[in-house]
Amino acid sequence: MVRVLVVDDDAFVRNLLTTILTAQDIDVVGHATDGDEVVAAVLAHRPDVVLMDLHMRRMSGLEAIAAVNQLPTPPAVIAVTSFGTDDTVLAAVRAGAAGFLSKDDDPGPIADAVRKVAAGDGALDHAAAGSVLRHVAATSHNDRTTEARAQLAVLTAAELETATFVPSGMSNQAIAQRTFRSESTVKAQLSSAMSKLGVTSRAQLAVLIDRAGLTAADTD
Numbered sequence: 001m002v003r004v005l006v007v008d009d010d011a012f013v014r015n016l017l018t019t020i021l022t023a024q025d026i027d028v029v030g031h032a033t034d035g036d037e038v039v040a041a042v043l044a045h046r047p048d049v050v051l052m053d054l055h056m057r058r059m060s061g062l063e064a065i066a067a068v069n070q071l072p073t074p075p076a077v078i079a080v081t082s083f084g085t086d087d088t089v090l091a092a093v094r095a096g097a098a099g100f101l102s103k104d105d106d107p108g109p110i111a112d113a114v115r116k117v118a119a120g121d122g123a124l125d126h127a128a129a130g131s132v133l134r135h136v137a138a139t140s141h142n143d144r145t146t147e148a149r150a151q152l153a154v155l156t157a158a159e160l161e162t163a164t165f166v167p168s169g170m171s172n173q174a175i176a177q178r179t180f181r182s183e184s185t186v187k188a189q190l191s192s193a194m195s196k197l198g199v200t201s202r203a204q205l206a207v208l209i210d211r212a213g214l215t216a217a218d219t220d
Helices: 011-023 035-045 061-068 086-095 108-118 126-138 141-152 157-163 172-179 183-197 202-211
Strands: 003-007 027-032 049-053 076-081 099-102
Touching: 003 011, 003 035, 011 027, 011 108, 027 035, 035 049, 035 061, 049 061, 049 108, 061 076, 061 086, 076 108, 086 099, 086 202, 099 108, 141 202, 157 172, 157 183, 172 183, 183 202
Parallel strands: 003 027, 003 049, 049 076, 076 099
Antiparallel strands: none
16 A cells, blocks of 8 residues: 655645545555654655645745655655646756646546556646646757757666656556566666666656657657
8 A cells, every 4th residue: 555645734635635545545644734844754654655735834845855855765755736837846846756736636636646656657747747848848959958868878778768758657557568678677777767867756857858859759
């Protein structure tokens, strides 16, 4: 069972998320009411995934995400907010969030996103994915592309091929089917690629692949 820590300064939201996740057989192992409580809560409860509100009183969710990612074995973090601008989405990705969800979305996809992130996949809702793609499109093509491709040169050919499917939001299973590899091989290749590139989430890897202009076409 996936273990989740819910972080939000609104008791109603904490209870609502807990109810939604518990009904989907996801184990909510603890809560935190502000960003400055998160690291201690992670160490105490050892969750697989943290649902992180971005707008809190004492420490913002962005600061808390960065702090969590400094831990030796950090859980995956999904940023959750009621108003997500392009800048907010990109800031969450840069801080190390593995996914981004809006509180305004239907509750159903929340459990699916938690399971995807716990399995090593990313989880960006459509609006958040659009924000990332708009950012990539707005950057200087030549300099950014050259820099990104230079960074990706550390990957093996197989790791790079696997990584090119990440921006389309495909799961490890779907990538395995497309590349005729086992799901465990895909997971290992992506883990190795992220380690070599110094990125902490699939969302960050997706930005780098997009910037390099190497995204595999999703024809499913």
